[in-house]
Amino acid sequence: MGRKPRFFALPGNFDQDKFSGMLKGFTVAFESSTAARSFDLLDCHDQTLRAKGRLLIESERTLQLLKSDGSVLVQDGSGTGQFVQDLPDGPVRAGLKSFPKLRALMPVGSGTVKAKNFAVLDDLQKTQVRGSVLSLSTGHGKVTFLTVQSMRGYKRAFLDVCSALECMAGGASEKEELFQRLLPDTIPYVAKPEIKLGKQQPSIEVAVEIVRTYLEVARQNEAGIVADIDTEFLHDYRVSLRRVRSVLSLFKGVFSTEQTTALKHEFSNLMALTGRMRDLDVYLLEKDIYFNLIPANLHHGVNAMFAQFAKERNRELTTLNRRFRSAAYDRQMTQLVRLFADTKGLETGSNADRGAYDYACALIWKRYRKVCKRARGITPKTPDEAVHELRIDCKKLRYLMEFFAPLFDKGEFKSIIKPLKIMQESLGLFNDYSVQQEALLEFVATQSDAQNRTNAQLAMAVGGLIAVLDQRQKTERDRVIANFQHFDSSKIQTLFRTLFRHKEN
Amino acid sequence: MKIIACYSNKGGVGKTATSVNLAYAYAQAGYTVLLCDLDQQGAAGFYFRVKPSKKLTDARFFEDVSRFTKSIRASDFDGLDVLPANLTFRDFDVFLSRMRNKRSRLKKALVAAGSDYDVIILDCPPNFSTLSENVFRAADQIVVPVIPTTLSERSLAQLVAFFDEQKLPKKKLRAFFSMVQRRKTLHLETIEKMRKQYKKRILEAEVPFAADIERMGENRAPVSIFAGRSDASVAYQALFDELEKRGVPNK
Numbered sequence: 053m054g055r056k057p058r059f060f061a062l063p064g065n066f067d068q069d070k071f072s073g074m075l076k077g078f079t080v081a082f083e084s085s086t087a088a089r090s091f092d093l094l095d096c097h098d099q100t101l102r103a104k105g106r107l108l109i110e111s112e113r114t115l116q117l118l119k120s121d122g123s124v125l126v127q128d129g130s131g132t133g134q135f136v137q138d139l140p141d142g143p144v145r146a147g148l149k150s151f152p153k154l155r156a157l158m159p160v161g162s163g164t165v166k167a168k169n170f171a172v173l174d175d176l177q178k179t180q181v182r183g184s185v186l187s188l189s190t191g192h193g194k195v196t197f198l199t200v201q202s203m204r205g206y207k208r209a210f211l212d213v214c215s216a217l218e219c220m221a222g223g224a225s226e227k228e229e230l231f232q233r234l235l236p237d238t239i240p241y242v243a244k245p246e247i248k249l250g251k252q253q254p255s256i257e258v259a260v261e262i263v264r265t266y267l268e269v270a271r272q273n274e275a276g277i278v279a280d281i282d283t284e285f286l287h288d289y290r291v292s293l294r295r296v297r298s299v300l301s302l303f304k305g306v307f308s309t310e311q312t313t314a315l316k317h318e319f320s321n322l323m324a325l326t327g328r329m330r331d332l333d334v335y336l337l338e339k340d341i342y343f344n345l346i347p348a349n350l351h352h353g354v355n356a357m358f359a360q361f362a363k364e365r366n367r368e369l370t371t372l373n374r375r376f377r378s379a380a381y382d383r384q385m386t387q388l389v390r391l392f393a394d395t396k397g398l399e400t401g402s403n404a405d406r407g408a409y410d411y412a413c414a415l416i417w418k419r420y421r422k423v424c425k426r427a428r429g430i431t432p433k434t435p436d437e438a439v440h441e442l443r444i445d446c447k448k449l450r451y452l453m454e455f456f457a458p459l460f461d462k463g464e465f466k467s468i469i470k471p472l473k474i475m476q477e478s479l480g481l482f483n484d485y486s487v488q489q490e491a492l493l494e495f496v497a498t499q500s501d502a503q504n505r506t507n508a509q510l511a512m513a514v515g516g517l518i519a520v521l522d523q524r525q526k527t528e529r530d531r532v533i534a535n536f537q538h539f540d541s542s543k544i545q546t547l548f549r550t551l552f553r554h555k556e557n
Numbered sequence: 558m559k560i561i562a563c564y565s566n567k568g569g570v571g572k573t574a575t576s577v578n579l580a581y582a583y584a585q586a587g588y589t590v591l592l593c594d595l596d597q598q599g600a601a602g603f604y605f606r607v608k609p610s611k612k613l614t615d616a617r618f619f620e621d622v623s624r625f626t627k628s629i630r631a632s633d634f635d636g637l638d639v640l641p642a643n644l645t646f647r648d649f650d651v652f653l654s655r656m657r658n659k660r661s662r663l664k665k666a667l668v669a670a671g672s673d674y675d676v677i678i679l680d681c682p683p684n685f686s687t688l689s690e691n692v693f694r695a696a697d698q699i700v701v702p703v704i705p706t707t708l709s710e711r712s713l714a715q716l717v718a719f720f721d722e723q724k725l726p727k728k729k730l731r732a733f734f735s736m737v738q739r740r741k742t743l744h745l746e747t748i749e750k751m752r753k754q755y756k757k758r759i760l761e762a763e764v765p766f767a768a769d770i771e772r773m774g775e776n777r778a779p780v781s782i783f784a785g786r787s788d789a790s791v792a793y794q795a796l797f798d799e800l801e802k803r804g805v806p807n808k
Contacts, residue, residue: 178606178607178608204629
């Protein structure tokens, strides 16, 4: 009763005869296997579960979570296309508590699964240990999971069985190894891949390397956007393209002016196509927050508004899918990837050959000084525009620092990025509140008739929301000033100076 | 935890078969059950393929809680564990006679070692002894198989008289007819007579004399495992239902 089972993972097949042979004085009775059923291995796009050494298997509407310690959780239901928080209550859902909220489960591989039970019997045919075998196989390989359960009063037999299985597993309990065996071709998706840079590397090479990397990341998200698995695909796609565009606009003089302008224009257009969709995603994700901002008697109008948003998102998705599936889009992306495959096809500017480290210091130092100058000028009376510009400068500074981070000391970088991040969060909120107010006003305008009359409930709801958002924006503005004062501390000033300011600047 | 004893002062009436099948019925109903074999012959353990306990010898049964606990073995059935007997159990009376509170030692031992269980079923040896007095005190219910024959009738009368004499609560006694052969006039007559005489003591359920019960020794399993639809299996289920319906005082 209530005895803890033990778990073993074996690469390849489970050799029953070898196992039986290793247990002296016992016989092992195997039940016949269940018929092979197909299974899907579920994870999200960035393979969070795999990174944590976990496997989530869905087979015939049953979910099995193999945890990194080998234990198995089981619950009924399907997980494909679902968010963990939307699964029915059960041990698997509870076991996935830390799974990212915005990521949906999707199949990352599939194969067949068979199960069988066995009993380890003594000379009286008395069961002394019970066990079960779960065999997974894909086109590439096989992996076997064993669970053994001790029975009261038969500890010796249990220890014998465990040591036999330990010996057979040969220490191969690393889940990544098993994952590789099942799905060797599945490369984990990384939204922010590490890019190796050399201090003396010509700046143009750095720029090309970053652009090439993020173009690849963007492309890896296209299928997920089309399949509408979760909103993170589009988000990552846009972030990647934004990084590319930042390289183009921040790495001044690396490419020729004409080419820079043309490419910036091209990437801006690519992003613009997805802008509305992302806005709608954000509104819909924050639906609950909107409802909480205003009293329940105004909820009717908010409901109507979100129904409109949902409808509009469907339309946007159709348009976007058509665009993503088009030959023209594919051609455009393929050409861009080819262009940034190396530096040959690119027109160089005056800074193209400048050493990466030297160039990075110059760019970051200049941008830092600009941020400080702008921030120090902000008082409670400066117009919102100035705050928006500060936000954009901070963003540019952050991008620059992130792009060139591999060239600098990690620890020092961390200590200056942290207060910058905090300030950016506040600036981000400030911006969101202002953008949301504008969007709400625009929404009401589109919902009004020719005489500029609007449905009263809708108007009340929007009015309520705008009032609250405006209050929040004002509060956030004060926070921006406070956070900048922290960022502007003498310690951080010194760090910036020592890291990035050189005489030749 | 409740304690149910299968007891008869007469041998060969089906005590062990009753213990084993009742223990299985309780486990099937979702209770956690310990079947405690107090009979030196170790038949209850044998039916579950559990070997005799080697280390729970002499007075340790009553004195060494950890040894008692360690001697418990899981059966092949969920929720059903067995404490197997061994030959030294024949000397229980000798050990008990040396102990203080010699009539309540069994209860003490069971409470100390078996508190995790919902139900403890005792398979008792057939005699009047210090051990049986311990059983009468420890048990919440005493299930007494009675073959409807003259000798068994006499045994039940002796048991009831003993309870009267010792001022033990007779309401613990739950007799039932065992190894009943309905084609025998003697059996039918005895049943009729005894049901009138012991209105409150005798349960409705009757377990027939059946080859399936004898085959338990061959199969080494409760009757429901290998003859689930047999009369015998149905009868033991009815016995369980009736015991549960009448309830066992929870302690």
